[in-house]
Amino acid sequence: MSRIRIDAVLIQAVIAGALSFAHLHDLAEAAGQDGWKAWAYPVSVDLLLVAAWRRMRTTADNRAAWAWFVIALAASLGANVATAGLLNLNEVPAWLRILVAGWPALAFLGGTLLVHAPATAPAAPDSVPAAAPPVAPAAEPVPDVTVERAPDRAPELPPAPAADPAPVPVPAPASAAVPPALLDHARKLADAHHATTGARIDAATLRARLGVPAPLADAITAQLA
Numbered sequence: 001m002s003r004i005r006i007d008a009v010l011i012q013a014v015i016a017g018a019l020s021f022a023h024l025h026d027l028a029e030a031a032g033q034d035g036w037k038a039w040a041y042p043v044s045v046d047l048l049l050v051a052a053w054r055r056m057r058t059t060a061d062n063r064a065a066w067a068w069f070v071i072a073l074a075a076s077l078g079a080n081v082a083t084a085g086l087l088n089l090n091e092v093p094a095w096l097r098i099l100v101a102g103w104p105a106l107a108f109l110g111g112t113l114l115v116h117a118p119a120t121a122p123a124a125p126d127s128v129p130a131a132a133p134p135v136a137p138a139a140e141p142v143p144d145v146t147v148e149r150a151p152d153r154a155p156e157l158p159p160a161p162a163a164d165p166a167p168v169p170v171p172a173p174a175s176a177a178v179p180p181a182l183l184d185h186a187r188k189l190a191d192a193h194h195a196t197t198g199a200r201i202d203a204a205t206l207r208a209r210l211g212v213p214a215p216l217a218d219a220i221t222a223q224l225a
Helices: 008-030 036-058 063-086 094-116 180-197 203-210 214-224
Strands: none
Touching (some): 008 094, 180 214
């Protein structure tokens, strides 16, 4: 249990409270409140002061608590000033008697409002900002790499079909006999050539028409003569 430390502030508070209590008692007694009623007035004023002070400490923005604190403080200060010789306590004015008589109801109203007034709802805490997503470490710079692309190979074309080799004329021997069928065909060609041109067919033309070797063409030409 913490011990109460007696210092100058505590002593000053006790003295101020005792003097204020006595002044309020004297004023209430002069206003017609005798006996225990005169002692109840200082208690009523001090209790209203304490209730208003506690309300101000628990609620920062409370105008009602400040208003009742000022009313109770004015009652205490008024009693201190009035009993300092500025007011004749033997002839208290009627308005002061009215104030002293109506004080209990006023103090009860103030105390009730201070005790049973709803407390101000605490301010909603600021929404906690969402945690930022973790930042990925910066990627190390990748050295520039030059990729040389090999030139596309030209599509291979299918090999061209080999041309049929031209028939190599086989030289026929001069003494070889000319086949009768070939000779008849050669004769027809010679007759057509003569009818067309009016000249005899030569060996070169006959060779070209028949497609035979030169020796064979010469032999056929000789037989056609």
